Amino acid sequence: MTWSEEDIIKAVTENFKELVTESKVLKPKRISITVKPDGLVSVATFLRDSLGFDHPLGAGAIDYPAENKMQMVYYLWSVSKRTIVMLKADTPRDNPKLPTLSGVWDQMNLHEREAWEMFGIVFEGHPKLERLLLPEDWEEGVYPLRKDYKLPER
Amino acid sequence: MMSETKGIMRISWGPQHPMSGQFRFILETDGENVYEIIPDFGFTHRGIEKILEYRTFVQGIVPFERLAMVDAANVGLAYVRAIEDAANIEVPKRAQYIRTILCEISRINSHLYAIGLAAEAAGGYPAIFLWTTADRELFLDLAEMLTGARWSYSFFIPGGVRADIPEGFKEKALKVLSYFEKRLIAYRDSWLENEIWLTRSKGIGKLSTEDAIKLGAAGPSLRGSGVELDMRKEDKYEAYGEIDFRMAVQKEGDCQARFMVRFLEMIESTRIIKQALENMPPGPFKKPVPPKLPKGEGFARVETARGEMDVHVILDGSDKPYRVKVCAPSFRNLYVISKLPKLTKILVADVPVVVWSFDPWYLDADR
Amino acid sequence: MAELPIPIPLPLPDWIIEFIALNWETLLKIAIIPGLAFILLFELIAVWFERKFLADAMLRIGPLYCGRVAGWLQLIADALKLTIKEVFAPKGAHKLLFYAVPIVAPTIPALAVVLIPFGPDWILFRASGAGLLLFFALTSLIPVTTILAGWGSNNKYTIIGALRSAYLYIAAEMPLFIAAAGVVILAGTFDLVKIVELQSKMWFAIPQFIGFIVFFIAMLGASERVPFDIPVAEQELVLGWRTEYTGIAFGLLMTIEYACLLAWSLLFITLYLGGYQGPPILGPGTASGIFWMLVKLGIVVAVAIFLRVVFPRYRIDQALRLGWRYLIPLALLNIFLTLAMKPYLLAMLQ
């Protein structure tokens, strides 16, 4: 039976009533679900196992200094449902902390390392939180993709 | 961490290596069998996502194409479509057809590059490596005639394309395509059925269908393992809805299958360009777009030659994007390569053939 | 005082002239045809031919500016360049072995060329009827030098390269012996001149067709031509056992590859393609014999060199499997066939 976007949202909101803060259909075949940080792992495993979202496309973070929050977005796709889910999780900007999803999708391990070195989001339970793209001698504490890091003008 | 088993040594199949390109794999091997491939990203990290936040939309296309310059049209299209999706800009029909033509020229260009390198990775100095370079010249001339540049076209802008099709382009394109089809026959005879190439690539680097999906392979590496996912069929963006073409899918999932997928896709691309040239609609090729776009969030998925590139753009009402997140196909392909030794047996001599069958583009992975 | 065919203008002491007058023929053989000049000239021409001919297949031009016509001077320029470059041994290398191999190694295949007959009496060393045996004895020394070079360079990657080249050589040499044994059974002797004489009516390639194919493939393996140039593959860790050599030492080691190719293709011609047999174009004597040997050599080497642009290379285990599982059984089958049909084949030859 073909799952429409609303069925997927209904399935997720029923099982995790209090964890899902907001979920809407952006465009046909594209859903955005925002989850509280502590419910992230359970929703993710639910998405992967019962709803079949087992093809990870990537993950990245967005910095909102205005609302003093950082949002981590996981892009997932399912072969059977042919729709894309943007699983989002917010954390406060001063000390961003999120549970790691590398247990659910192994590839997120690399994306989370990149988010850590670019934004400073600490992922608890991450096996190897190290530099990925930046050079080894990049000084600690400086996170280039944050809004307050100014690019040196040429 | 040095694995404790005796006799395992770590070799850096590194940036300074004839076949590795600007990337380093740390191989844990005992001289023959490769037990672990550890990718070392970051040699060509330019921070393009940060640069884009300092450039207006039209200016941002130039650095964005540097992500995978060999396939500049498809990559540029991903950024432009993400902006158009965020600001709900409608692109005129004729612009969609011109975009499709340039995207397919860029795809053939990139696949020829990949096939040449995959052939050379197998060893020696085969003639096909030089033939692909010679035949790419014709497609570079076509792109030069249409856009004015051979590689970094920066031809797409939000709302359409920068210039119309010059007269005489159609005849030249058809002549080049008929020449190219005859050349593809020469490639098939001399390489695809080449007995020694088959022994070097059949059954090597096998990636099963579930692993391809679970690990997140992209593009020809995914379709090589039997997964039917091609963004041009999925989203039917630009003019791909009105053009009929087959999706190249192979079942075996080994190096030969990925190579064959790229080869069949080139044949499909020539058919796409011909159909797009035949029924090219009249009308404007560009829609004026204000420099400042309203607040919004856009997402685009484009099938580049290396796989599906997803761009997530967030606009904040100014003329510069607030945040651009790129999910690069080569990033996922490199990840799949690092997981391969756990799935199949790989020898040191297989590493180049396997790596170049995924056709990674390291600049794309490092962003 | 034997008379000299051509008076030597140089003011030499008479005992030298006496010596030259006595055996000018063998001196000519040593210096020119199957000797030093021929081998060095062959290498220059083969490398130039390879770069020019393969460039055509790749739709490009190849060496052009060196020397007015088609870049023929390119190779001599390269050779001179190599002599100027500095030769140094890596730290901790075994000095004696490291420097000995580039001098000793090229001589072995060159020695093997000595046994090949270029004409009924134009042969340097007939080895009293056991030319083929001595040839194989000499060429089986080549893996010894590669291993010494690999070990002498004190670099663990060259060791891997040297051992691989040794495995490959064994896997390639076995089929060569057995295929040549087929020819010896048919011809009845080890003497290369008699083998060539027997092929006057029909070359051995036809009765020994399986041996012919096996010998050609194994020959490529023994001289490390393309489908088997595994020890020098760039995707291996290094450039094989030649990595640590620079300057003229590297140049000499390069000559081994072509000297091997020369030695094996000459043997291939004498065993299967009728050696110096051929319609006497330049008069009845050795001149047309040498002419035909050079023509056949040109064709065989061209075919062997052209493989480099057509095929990729085998992995080491695939090459060994090809050698042990396909070539050797085929060669044995060839022996049984010749044994079984020997009387009919001999009747065909008379």
Add this chain to the structure above:
Amino acid sequence: MKPSEVKQGLLKPYAVVFKHVFKKPHTLMYPYERLKFAPRYRGFITVDLEKCNGCGMCARTCPDKCIELVEVPGRKYKYPKIDYNYCCFCGLCVDSCFRGALSKTELVELSAYRREDLVVRPEDAKPKPIESVSPMLKRFVAVKIVDDNITYEEVR
């Protein structure tokens, strides 16, 4: 290895590649013969001082900020000075110029010994014939495709 496999897998590739030996090489002898580029080719940018009124639109659209407006002795406005150390020939400045003062040329032979020479002031951004830049040039050529062969024919 069945005989058909041998013919298909070993002999056929050999024959196909051997046929290429008799084809003409696709490479060009560059300093002596040069390809004629397409009319839209984005090479050296020339500035027409009459048309330009110093609006600075090109300086704003340049992605790499290599255009700077400078005074030209004897003229009223400020004119663009292009710094070819950073220019990536994207052609956005030419598109953004309302008055059509900037125009693209076919000239790409821009190498210089010092970085300062690569900064071209407006008054000497004149269209230059290619022969003046590459003296050894003998003829222009264009690609001619004849079924599956490529030949180069002379073009004026």
